[in-house]
Amino acid sequence: MELELSPLSLPSDNERPFVIAGPCSAETEEQVMTTALQLASKGCHMFRAGIWKPRTKPGGFEGNGEVALPWMEQVKKETGMLTATEVATPEHVELALKYGIDILWIGARTTANPFAVQAIADSLKGIDVPVLIKNPVNPDLELWIGALERINGAGIKRLGAIHRGFSSYDKKIYRNLPMWQIPIELSRRIPGLPIVNDPSHIGGRRDLIAPLCQQAMDLGMDGLIVESHCNPEKAWSDASQQVTPDILDFILSILVIRQETQTTENITALRKQIDEIDNSLIDILSKRMRISREIGQYKKEHSMTILQTARYSEILDKRGAQASLLGIDPECVKKIFESIHEESVNQQMKIINEA
Numbered sequence: 001m002e003l004e005l006s007p008l009s010l011p012s013d014n015e016r017p018f019v020i021a022g023p024c025s026a027e028t029e030e031q032v033m034t035t036a037l038q039l040a041s042k043g044c045h046m047f048r049a050g051i052w053k054p055r056t057k058p059g060g061f062e063g064n065g066e067v068a069l070p071w072m073e074q075v076k077k078e079t080g081m082l083t084a085t086e087v088a089t090p091e092h093v094e095l096a097l098k099y100g101i102d103i104l105w106i107g108a109r110t111t112a113n114p115f116a117v118q119a120i121a122d123s124l125k126g127i128d129v130p131v132l133i134k135n136p137v138n139p140d141l142e143l144w145i146g147a148l149e150r151i152n153g154a155g156i157k158r159l160g161a162i163h164r165g166f167s168s169y170d171k172k173i174y175r176n177l178p179m180w181q182i183p184i185e186l187s188r189r190i191p192g193l194p195i196v197n198d199p200s201h202i203g204g205r206r207d208l209i210a211p212l213c214q215q216a217m218d219l220g221m222d223g224l225i226v227e228s229h230c231n232p233e234k235a236w237s238d239a240s241q242q243v244t245p246d247i248l249d250f251i252l253s254i255l256v257i258r259q260e261t262q263t264t265e266n267i268t269a270l271r272k273q274i275d276e277i278d279n280s281l282i283d284i285l286s287k288r289m290r291i292s293r294e295i296g297q298y299k300k301e302h303s304m305t306i307l308q309t310a311r312y313s314e315i316l317d318k319r320g321a322q323a324s325l326l327g328i329d330p331e332c333v334k335k336i337f338e339s340i341h342e343e344s345v346n347q348q349m350k351i352i353n354e355a
């Protein structure tokens, strides 16, 4: 399905990404107002705060609900910032709009549930409000696109995606693995869709915010949504990943924003070379597949199994070691050979199963 988009038109300082900042949760009127005033004094144009919080386990702070919405109204009145919050049900949508919330976002847990997304979409029919859709918790691009299609299908054209990383069982550095290739592929599939990076939920740690923001900018993302709290250590949710408005301002001030379109002759010539190399890569791959099909024929005639595990491991190890010598990450090369091998096996299967 082709999406019908119009520009998000969110405020930003010239040539800079737009930034939505604010606490994970609206905890008290005082915390909301203090944080908002500090952010506004740093030149922030958009304020986020969670009113309804989907927590992993019961007992965590689940948000203040409707009582916190007048605080958001007050933020807008006193600072002029636009306000943004997460909605997970039609009732949330109705209340958020009633209190003049300017930007809605759909959380990662909600995006993973098509019933919930459809219910939200139905409640948005006939309303013109920007909606940002976080990636689902699991690394499933189609599910993310499906949610964008559902909301767009309801007539919402000011649409954007938020990249907040993906859950994994074994947590390493990140709280949620960035898997940058997924938002990059999303951009390729839906050209013109603004992508916002959420370094707070990817990193899960204050010290990862700055490098993640920079990475997002280097990949040409359009905006950032960052959790900022007047007293991060005392936050009622996501305490370890929030930064003060002061620190956020510093992080944003050192961000390097590179020109997206390079038109210098140098890079054009280099790109040509890359295109030629890619051409040869495909050519060589097709030759490799042809030989592999011949081997398939041989295996068929000699009643051998397709998968010869010893040979497969040998290829992976040998090419991994070779890559390493040439300064390429062996894990990356192993992945490439895994894919090549998978396709080889598919082609051989076809031959073996031919009558």
Ligand code: PEP
Pocket (backbone or CB within 6 Å): 024, 050, 054, 086, 106, 107, 108, 109, 134, 164, 201
């Ligand atoms: C949030 O933005 O505070 C939040 C709950 O995010 P996510 O849906 O990405 O977990």
Ligand code: MN
Pocket (backbone or CB within 6 Å): 024, 025, 227, 237, 238
């Ligand atoms: Mn949070």
